[in-house]
Amino acid sequence: MSQNTAPQNQTAPRNPGPGTAKDSWSGGGTLFAGVLLAVVGIIDIIEGIAAIAEDTVYARVGGYIYSFNLTGWGWIHLILGVILAVTGWGILKNAEWAKIAGIALASLNIIAQFLFLPYQPVWAIVSMAISVFVIWALAHDKSRTPMTA
Template sequence: MSQHTARGTSGAGPETGWAAGGTLFAGVLMMVTGIISLFEGIAGIVEDEVYARVGSYVFSWDLTAWGWVHLVLGILVAVTGWGILKNMEWARYLGVALASLNIIVQFLFLPYQPVWAIFSMAISVFIIWALVTTESRNTV
């Protein structure tokens, strides 16, 4: 005798549970991270000595240049986070690309803000996971 069980919709698709809530949370995290990066950029542009260098590092830029990098990246990340919250398809792809870029930028920024850089890299990894594990909610 074989037992057949009907597979329900709970947990069957990628749009359930952690991943579905993760997409919404990824959009919020992108907006918050973008705004913090924007303020980080403004601080670096306005006051060049606002960040203390922790140690020597192979790759180094002037802090004003880092300020502009963080300002532009922050604006792009925040706008993309808003697009994710509005469920725009372009925002999902751009969100993965910008989160990947943010990991690289924060790795290079480690000597100036090591704790925030590591935390921001972890947030970006979560954002990438959340955006690639769910499908678009616009199913027609």
């Protein structure tokens, strides 16, 4: 009979600390969220300019209870797009204000795109999905310091 004389490892598995693969994945998600927020902002700017320049660019798909002037929607998208693009740039520069503002503005973009559904349904749904990812990525960012009261 032979006995196993190799030492047994009795230590408990260590909890991964900061700088692990999970943290880098979350940081990559934040970087990607900044890029997506900037791209959504730029597309909103283009969408707004198109709506301001010509009222016949967008055709109304269905009848909704709420009705807004398309030129007014153009200005809303233009202003929101500029703010989204600047905030996306701030996230890429790792600014704390941009991460907090990114969550708020992505939420506002979801509402604006929902109300814009009759004019561009496919892009509105895609933009809402992108905004949900941006909110998730920024809310799960491990590099942020906890907010103080």
